[in-house]
Amino acid sequence: MADTANPGKPPAGPETTGHEWDGIREYNNPLPRWWLYGLYATIVWSFGYWVLYPAWPLVSGYTSGLLGYSQRATVLDEVEAVRRERDARGQAQLASATVAEIRADPALLRLALATGKAAFGDNCAACHGTSATGRIGYPNLQDDDWLWGGTPEAIEQTIRFGARSGHGEAHLGDMPAFGRDGVLKRQELEAVATYVLSLSGMPGVAGASVEKGAEVFAGNCAACHGEAAKGNPEMGAPNLTDPIWLYGSAPDQVVATVTNGRKGMMPAWEGRLDPATIKSLAVFVHGLGGGK
Amino acid sequence: MPLAEPTQTASAPRPRPTKKFGSRATRTAIPAVNGSLYAARTKIQPQAVRGTFRRIKWALLAATLGVYYAVPFIRWDRGPGEPSQAVLLDLDRGRFHFFSIELWPQDVTYVMGLLILAALVLFLMNAVAGRIWCGYLCPQTVWTDLFLAVERLVEGDRRERLKLDAAPWSMEKIALRTMKHAIWLLIAWWTGGAWVLYFADAPTLVMQLATYQAPPAAYIAILTLTATTYLLAGHMREQVCTYMCPWPRIQAALTDEHAYNILYRDARGEPRVSAKQAAVLRAAGQPAGDCVDCFACVTACPAGIDIRDGLQMDCIQCGLCVDACDTVMAKLGRPAGLIGYDTEANRRSRAAGKGRVSHVVRPRTVLYAALVAGIGGFMLYSLATRSFMGLSVLHDRNPLFVTLSDGSIRNGYTVRLSNKRLGERHYALAVEGLPGARVEVVGGLAGDLPVPSNATQEFRVLVFAPPGAGPTASVPLTFRIADAATGETARARDSFKAP
Numbered sequence: 144m145a146d147t148a149n150p151g152k153p154p155a156g157p158e159t160t161g162h163e164w165d166g167i168r169e170y171n172n173p174l175p176r177w178w179l180y181g182l183y184a185t186i187v188w189s190f191g192y193w194v195l196y197p198a199w200p201l202v203s204g205y206t207s208g209l210l211g212y213s214q215r216a217t218v219l220d221e222v223e224a225v226r227r228e229r230d231a232r233g234q235a236q237l238a239s240a241t242v243a244e245i246r247a248d249p250a251l252l253r254l255a256l257a258t259g260k261a262a263f264g265d266n267c268a269a270c271h272g273t274s275a276t277g278r279i280g281y282p283n284l285q286d287d288d289w290l291w292g293g294t295p296e297a298i299e300q301t302i303r304f305g306a307r308s309g310h311g312e313a314h315l316g317d318m319p320a321f322g323r324d325g326v327l328k329r330q331e332l333e334a335v336a337t338y339v340l341s342l343s344g345m346p347g348v349a350g351a352s353v354e355k356g357a358e359v360f361a362g363n364c365a366a367c368h369g370e371a372a373k374g375n376p377e378m379g380a381p382n383l384t385d386p387i388w389l390y391g392s393a394p395d396q397v398v399a400t401v402t403n404g405r406k407g408m409m410p411a412w413e414g415r416l417d418p419a420t421i422k423s424l425a426v427f428v429h430g431l432g433g434g435k
Numbered sequence: 436m437p438l439a440e441p442t443q444t445a446s447a448p449r450p451r452p453t454k455k456f457g458s459r460a461t462r463t464a465i466p467a468v469n470g471s472l473y474a475a476r477t478k479i480q481p482q483a484v485r486g487t488f489r490r491i492k493w494a495l496l497a498a499t500l501g502v503y504y505a506v507p508f509i510r511w512d513r514g515p516g517e518p519s520q521a522v523l524l525d526l527d528r529g530r531f532h533f534f535s536i537e538l539w540p541q542d543v544t545y546v547m548g549l550l551i552l553a554a555l556v557l558f559l560m561n562a563v564a565g566r567i568w569c570g571y572l573c574p575q576t577v578w579t580d581l582f583l584a585v586e587r588l589v590e591g592d593r594r595e596r597l598k599l600d601a602a603p604w605s606m607e608k609i610a611l612r613t614m615k616h617a618i619w620l621l622i623a624w625w626t627g628g629a630w631v632l633y634f635a636d637a638p639t640l641v642m643q644l645a646t647y648q649a650p651p652a653a654y655i656a657i658l659t660l661t662a663t664t665y666l667l668a669g670h671m672r673e674q675v676c677t678y679m680c681p682w683p684r685i686q687a688a689l690t691d692e693h694a695y696n697i698l699y700r701d702a703r704g705e706p707r708v709s710a711k712q713a714a715v716l717r718a719a720g721q722p723a724g725d726c727v728d729c730f731a732c733v734t735a736c737p738a739g740i741d742i743r744d745g746l747q748m749d750c751i752q753c754g755l756c757v758d759a760c761d762t763v764m765a766k767l768g769r770p771a772g773l774i775g776y777d778t779e780a781n782r783r784s785r786a787a788g789k790g791r792v793s794h795v796v797r798p799r800t801v802l803y804a805a806l807v808a809g810i811g812g813f814m815l816y817s818l819a820t821r822s823f824m825g826l827s828v829l830h831d832r833n834p835l836f837v838t839l840s841d842g843s844i845r846n847g848y849t850v851r852l853s854n855k856r857l858g859e860r861h862y863a864l865a866v867e868g869l870p871g872a873r874v875e876v877v878g879g880l881a882g883d884l885p886v887p888s889n890a891t892q893e894f895r896v897l898v899f900a901p902p903g904a905g906p907t908a909s910v911p912l913t914f915r916i917a918d919a920a921t922g923e924t925a926r927a928r929d930s931f932k933a934p
Binding site: 160179285287288430 | 878
């Protein structure tokens with residue numbers, strides 16, 4: 144506090160340290176001696192710390208200390224402990240319950256969704272995308288259009304055995320190569336492509352006849368896709384009347400599909416993932432929003 | 436550190452004390468150039484005093500310590516499954532209970548508000564009457580006062596204690612010292628013990644502590660607080676205020692000459708002469724000060740300073756020198772208040788023969804009081820009107836929208852519902868801003884979403900725009916939850932994305 148009573152007049156009494164800088168002198172207010180000892184104690188402490196804990200950076204690495212402590216190891220231990228606890232509680236229940244039972248139990252459903260989300264990122268995202276929106280040739284799992292059925296049980300079935308995967312119980316059924324195998328001529332291919340695009344109100348190949356396309360469809364396609372072109376999940380035949388096109392909805396893309404056929408492959412996951420994970424994946428994929 | 440030096444010199448010359456009284460007298464006796472930068476601390480042995488300020492300090496000591504030790508044992512029935520302690524910091528469940536108020540981690544803004552309020556109240560106190568906090572309410576002052584009282588009870592007053600300090604070790608000295616430290620440690624242990632009771636059910640924890648079943652964190656906290664209390668209140672005392680505490684420095688920057696502080700009224704006190712000589716001088720019509728240089732104010736001071744040197748940083752403004760001096764003045768038949776609460780401006784004005792010039796109501800006190808009232812009022816208002824339900828909505832990052840087989844658009848959201856009441860509640864979720872929209876909840880019914888008692892629950896929500904009538908661009912969407920049982924509602928804004 145400044146001397147408000149007597150400005151200019153130095154306060155009487157206190158001694159100085161004897162130091163002087165440009166006429167400014169420093170009062171000597173000696174610190175208590177224990178304060179100095181406190182400083183020494185922290186120096187001693189720091190030596191102990193250097194020996195016991197990671198301290199000094201080296202050219203490649205650092206001194207790790209006698210205790211071998213590291214925060215990363217501590218965090219990994221904690222994460223492992225939480226994982227073990229979760230596994231013990233929930234995974235056994237997931238393995239023994241059916242998909243329907245899992246969906247009926249809110250706690251189990253939450254666990255399955257979390258497990259499924261993690262497993263999807265690890266196993267499915269490579270083809271179907273991290274947000275399950277798919278891409279050309281790989282189905283979008285967010286929407287409500289399902290090649291092999293969209294019930295939780297049907298999804299579980301597809302994940303377990305796959306489609307055209309070589310597994311004995313896999314979904315089978317190809318889209319034949321009508322053009323390459325010489326079944327249909329170029330004009331007919333364009334006509335049928337224009338016809339199926341017209342079912343969902345989309346433009347077809349310029350100059351192609353829709354009426355002729357309808358004839359071709361009835362003769363060649365209706366067996367699998369149905370008279371009304373609504374598709375058949377038993378054979379993996381897609382619904383051709385909706386705006387969702389797995390291999391693209393541009394006229395030449397549809398023509399290419401009819402010409403060369405399609406046989407997309409979904410691997411079988413049974414044996415590669417445990418039953419609890421497969422069920423969780425089915426619940427998760429169904430819960431993305433498009434499930435039936 | 437020039438700050439620590441006396442700021443006021445008396446108008447008349449006066450003899451400097453030759454005897455050593457406390458650390459300051461010792462310090463000033465060190466020769467200039469040979470003075471060490473470090474010195475052993477001289478133990479301060481304050482004399483007991485009686486008077487108004489001593490009584491105020493006893494009352495505040497009893498009140499503050501009473502609150503501290505007793506509050507964890509106050510019970511408050513909140514119903515089954517909920518803690519029945521009135522004040523409880525439940526770290527495990529992330530809840531702070533204060534009587535009927537329950538705060539969640541996201542209500543931490545109230546704690547921030549309280550801290551701002553505390554700082555402003557401290558500023559206001561300082562603008563009105565200096566270091567009221569330091570002298571009467573600071574835990575360091577309160578516990579030091581308690582430890583001094585114990586010391587006085589066991590070893591006697593200042594004179595006996597000085598004698599005991601100087602005496603060689605004997606059975607009696609060992610017995611007295613052992614008893615003093617034992618009582619200090621007991622109080623210190625109790626201090627730490629009471630602290631942990633704010634973090635768990637107090638009666639249960641007391642039983643656990645007594646049977647060595649309590650969690651290790653409780654024992655560590657008790658040991659730490661026992662050690663700090665014993666050390667700070669028993670051994671460090673005024674050094675905490677002088678060397679460790681930042682507040683004396685901050686308050687030195689905040690104060691002004693119109694703040695009331697404990698001051699020696701030098702115009703009345705000087706020149707210092709003995710009572711007899713003063714009578715002679717006054718009879719002869721000559722000036723004589725009221726100060727008889729009895730050092731009662733110095734020996735009573737727990738900070739070991741001489742208040743007659745003026746306002747100084749070491750002074751915690753506890754008022755004990757006022758009581759000491761008033762006692763002496765009463766004996767001498769002179770008016771009380773030679774040392775008392777006054778302002779620097781008043782002191783100078785009186786020295787010049789004029790009256791009081793300082794007022795408590797002045798711009799800075801009005802500003803601080805207005806800020807305290809404003810912030811306090813706002814906090815009370817927001818506490819009284821806060822919602823007991825809440826929802827937060829997170830739109831799916833990817834995909835932003837999904838086109839379905841019938842051509843309609845779907846958006847996905849993660850919705851977290853909170854229930855700040857006790858007992859499970861059922862919310863009805865609806866959206867506004869998208870005519871004809873349909874809401875679906877994965878694993879639940881939008882019209883009946885259960886949220887457990889005093890907890891939050893997350894749901895995945897799908898919103899469908901009607902086919903053919905959906906938006907063609909992003910539109911704002913409001914989520915609304917309603918509790919039919921209480922009529923409460925809450926809203927959150929987000930958007931509905933479309934191609």
